[in-house]
Amino acid sequence: MYRFVGNAPCDIGGTRYERFGSRAEFTRELAEDVLTGGGCFIPEPDFRTIGVTDAEVQMFGYAGGFPEPTPEFVHKKQRAQARAIQLMNDLSLLDAFNVDSQEAGE
Numbered sequence: 614m615y616r617f618v619g620n621a622p623c624d625i626g627g628t629r630y631e632r633f634g635s636r637a638e639f640t641r642e643l644a645e646d647v648l649t650g651g652g653c654f655i656p657e658p659d660f661r662t663i664g665v666t667d668a669e670v671q672m673f674g675y676a677g678g679f680p681e682p683t684p685e686f687v688h689k690k691q692r693a694q695a696r697a698i699q700l701m702n703d704l705s706l707l708d709a710f711n712v713d714s715q716e717a718g719e
Contacts, residue, residue, distance in 0.1 A: 615639055616660040618693040619653030620676055633690060634660070634670030649704045653697045663692045 615637045617623065617630040624630075625647055630637060637654060639647060647654055669689070673682040682690070 614657040615644060615654040616657060616665075616693070617653065618655055618660070618690070618697050620694075623652055625652060632670065632674035633676070633693075634665060634667075634674050645704055648697070648701050651701065653694065655693055655696045655700065659696050660693060663689050663696070665689045665693065 617635040617637060618633060619630070620633075622629055622631045625637070625639075626643075628637070636657075639654075644654065665686075669686050672678075672680065673686050673690075
């Protein structure tokens with residue numbers, strides 16, 4: 614299970630993700646493709662570790678929604694997005710390593 618943590622809507626496999634914290638079920642392979650393609654998702658355990666609650670997702674999940682998000686929620690959202698960027702970077706580095714390794718073996 615993954616959670617959408619982006620600011621802009623994202624369409625994957627016919628499903629549109631708009632609300633911060635929306636749940637998504639991806640295979641590991643699809644999750645890697647989504648992340649390397651710039652999709653802003655993090656694994657459920659990371660989402661829970663950051664401390665975002667379902668009540669916060671319901672209340673503040675849509676950008677520009679009301680009521681105004683609390684500073685605590687904004688901080689959690691920033692941490693979740695930073696984690697997604699870290700995952701994207703880690704996968705990009707892994708892909709680069711795999712390509713370099715394959716080219717070296719040729």
